[in-house]
Amino acid sequence: MLVKRPPTDRPVFGQTTGGEHINPSLQPDRAVSRILRKKDMDAFLESVKAFGSLYGPRQVGPNQYQLMPVGDVAPVSAECRRTILPPKKFLIPARDDLCHFSADTGYRAAEVYTGERVILFGLHACDIHALVTLDLVFNGKYPDPRYLARRQALAVIGFSGTAPDGNCFCHAMGTSHADRGFDLFLTDIGDEYLVRIGSSLGDDMMRARVDLFGQVEREHIDAYKERSDRRQTQFDDTVVEDLPQILELEHDSPIWRELSERCFGCGACAAVCPTCYCYDVVDLVGTDGITGRRVRQWDCCLFQNFAEMSGGFNPRPNRTDRIKHRYYHKQVHFVERFGRPSCVGCGRCVEACPAEISLKDVIAAIRGRSG
Numbered sequence: 470m471l472v473k474r475p476p477t478d479r480p481v482f483g484q485t486t487g488g489e490h491i492n493p494s495l496q497p498d499r500a501v502s503r504i505l506r507k508k509d510m511d512a513f514l515e516s517v518k519a520f521g522s523l524y525g526p527r528q529v530g531p532n533q534y535q536l537m538p539v540g541d542v543a544p545v546s547a548e549c550r551r552t553i554l555p556p557k558k559f560l561i562p563a564r565d566d567l568c569h570f571s572a573d574t575g576y577r578a579a580e581v582y583t584g585e586r587v588i589l590f591g592l593h594a595c596d597i598h599a600l601v602t603l604d605l606v607f608n609g610k611y612p613d614p615r616y617l618a619r620r621q622a623l624a625v626i627g628f629s630g631t632a633p634d635g636n637c638f639c640h641a642m643g644t645s646h647a648d649r650g651f652d653l654f655l656t657d658i659g660d661e662y663l664v665r666i667g668s669s670l671g672d673d674m675m676r677a678r679v680d681l682f683g684q685v686e687r688e689h690i691d692a693y694k695e696r697s698d699r700r701q702t703q704f705d706d707t708v709v710e711d712l713p714q715i716l717e718l719e720h721d722s723p724i725w726r727e728l729s730e731r732c733f734g735c736g737a738c739a740a741v742c743p744t745c746y747c748y749d750v751v752d753l754v755g756t757d758g759i760t761g762r763r764v765r766q767w768d769c770c771l772f773q774n775f776a777e778m779s780g781g782f783n784p785r786p787n788r789t790d791r792i793k794h795r796y797y798h799k800q801v802h803f804v805e806r807f808g809r810p811s812c813v814g815c816g817r818c819v820e821a822c823p824a825e826i827s828l829k830d831v832i833a834a835i836r837g838r839s840g
């Protein structure tokens with residue numbers, strides 16, 4: 470039996486239609502935003518630590534960032550464009566024990582997460598959409614208690630302040646802005662942040678240091694709209710509107726073979742993808758030969774043995790089949806099942822690929838445009 474975490478009042482966002490997690494006192498026709506001066510950010514983050522373990526983007530190399538604990542010494546790098554690993558690492562760890570077993574006592578389910586709340590600061594809108602996408606999978610027909618326990622203990626403080634680079638195409642994927650899936654969302658509007666309150670928890674966080682927050686005035690609204698207009702012009706013209714249909718038509722395109730000849734099958738693209746969730750389940754037996762554990766670990770559809778079945782049959786035996794499968798799963802099959810693609814346009818796979826395969830270029834090529 471899996472040990473069940475007691476139900477909490479924290480919603481899992483994929484289960485909602487949006488809005489029902491909002492504090493009823495926050496009426497939609499009234500301002501649910503506040504102003505935070507940039508110089509007060511550190512004091513605010515310090516106060517947020519009272520609500521759980523705070524993580525934020527920290528620089529670990531040239532243009533490289535990771536979501537790490539926010540301590541007293543190293544500051545968060547709110548302006549980072551993307552973290553190397555996405556927030557999924559907090560919900561589906563690279564290795565997760567499912568159960569422990571012994572020849573003497575049989576199987577015992579591993580406990581689900583019961584630790585303190587984890588607060589992720591600095592998530593961009595695309596990563597917030599990615600969390601909602603994972604909810605569709607792990608909180609669907611067969612809810613996953615291990616995922617849900619971690620999800621219910623997760624709080625999100627979103628951030629928008631960085632101009633997109635050439636690898637971003639969240640705008641095309643419809644994920645450059647988030648209206649739900651966060652507790653607070655901060656937008657850089659100059660000397661201040663416009664702070665949107667998305668849940669009762671976010672409201673509590675704001676009220677804990679209400680002295681730092683001001684009312685939204687006309688000048689802030691104008692600054693936000695001016696910034697929003699400017700941001701629209703910073704994205705390129707990647708077009709995905711009818712991509713599922715074009716992919717269906719181009720199922721036998723020579724592009725897939727050309728791609729497979731460049732791809733190393735290393736799996737980096739799936740590891741860094743905020744919505745890739747495929748896993749393998751393996752039994753690891755201890756050196757005593759009688760005890761062990763069953764582990765769920767990240768896997769990748771580009772690995773040769775990913776789809777191999779007992780007896781040796783492999784429905785995707787060559788790399789062309791496998792790389793095509795990755796694109797079709799994200800851009801066609803996920804749309805058929807959930808009404809939206811499972812790519813949020815974060816650009817991580819483009820940045821991580823040692824073969825310099827750009828998803829944006831593939832989309833352009835399949836549409837018959839130069840990349």
Ligand code: SF4
Nearest residue numbers: 742812813815816818
């Ligand atoms: S496929 Fe690439 S761009 Fe799309 S969500 Fe995954 S890592 Fe980001």
Ligand code: SF4
Nearest residue numbers: 732733735736738822
């Ligand atoms: S990161 Fe690039 S080379 Fe590696 S499996 Fe993905 S597409 Fe292929």
